[in-house]
Amino acid sequence: AQSVTQLDSQVPVFEEAPVELRCNYSSSVSVYLFWYVQYPNQGLQLLLKYLSGSTLVKGINGFEAEFNKSQTSFHLRKPSVHISDTAEYLCAVSDLYNFNKFYFGSGTKLNVKP
Amino acid sequence: GAVVSQHPSRVICKSGTSVKIECRSLDFQATTMFWYRQFPKQSLMLMATSNEGSKATYEQGVEKDKFLINHASLTLSTLTVTSAHPEDSSFYICSASGGMSGANVLTFGAGSRLTVL
Numbered sequence: 001a002q003s004v005t006q007l008d009s010q011v012p013v014f015e016e017a018p019v020e021l022r023c024n025y026s027s028s029v030s031v032y033l034f035w036y037v038q039y040p041n042q043g044l045q046l047l048l049k050y051l052s053g054s055t056l057v058k059g060i061n062g063f064e065a066e067f068n069k070s071q072t073s074f075h076l077r078k079p080s081v082h083i084s085d086t087a088e089y090l091c092a093v094s095d096l097y098n099f100n101k102f103y104f105g106s107g108t109k110l111n112v113k114p
Numbered sequence: 115g116a117v118v119s120q121h122p123s124r125v126i127c128k129s130g131t132s133v134k135i136e137c138r139s140l141d142f143q144a145t146t147m148f149w150y151r152q153f154p155k156q157s158l159m160l161m162a163t164s165n166e167g168s169k170a171t172y173e174q175g176v177e178k179d180k181f182l183i184n185h186a187s188l189t190l191s192t193l194t195v196t197s198a199h200p201e202d203s204s205f206y207i208c209s210a211s212g213g214m215s216g217a218n219v220l221t222f223g224a225g226s227r228l229t230v231l
Contacts, residue, residue, distance in 0.1 A: 009155075034219075034220075036222070042224050042225065043118075043120070043207055043222040043223050043224040043225050044158075044207070044209075044222040045222075046219060046220075046221075049219060090157060090158070100146055100148070100163075100211045100220070101148075101160065101163070102148070102160070102209075102220055103160070104157040104158045105157055106156060106157040107156075107157050
């Protein structure tokens with residue numbers, strides 16, 4: 001089975017500063033990787049996904065992530081954050097054989113300060 | 115794009131009653147839907163996989179008699195929390211694959227917050 005680790009439960013950052021949210025996964029087979037954003041009391045919105053091809057993936061709202069197979073990581077980055085980026089960010093993994101079965105990390109709360 | 119609607123968004127009920135939550139795919143057909151549960155400050159826990167026209171597949175540790183799932187059509191899955199107790203209070207989120215997002219991307223509903231008094 002797959003598992004996802006998000007080591008940082010909270011990341012405080014000032015507005016316009018860069019940010020990186022870390023995600024590491026464990027899997028014995030090829031994986032698909034996702035980042036979702038969740039605003040308070042709302043569902044999840046897909047930020048970006050890695051299915052195959054280029055390891056650098058660009059998503060919505062200026063976010064990008066890089067798939068690193070050797071380090072089993074899929075860290076999320078944004079060069080300059082805004083107050084509106086304050087939210088919970090969840091990393092998820094599925095695999096080639098059960099691509100609809102998602103396993104989520106525990107989430108990282110990004111808190112952007114003015 | 116793919117849209118998943120979930121209803122109700124909030125529900126408060128008395129202990130011992132049953133509550134039904136609906137999950138609809140609005141602009142696409144979803145043969146498979148998924149139900150998650152989220153505890154405060156924790157991640158989403160997959161409860162069950164709902165397949166249209168067949169029985170749901172429950173994850174280990176999830177009581178299928180407590181959480182009844184019905185997927186009667188290609189656009190509707192329901193989760194019924196039977197004889198709810200305060201420990202069932204949680205945020206329940208459904209998701210579906212398919213539509214414009216593709217088969218291997220999940221679209222999530224906005225969630226339903228259940229509070230059992």
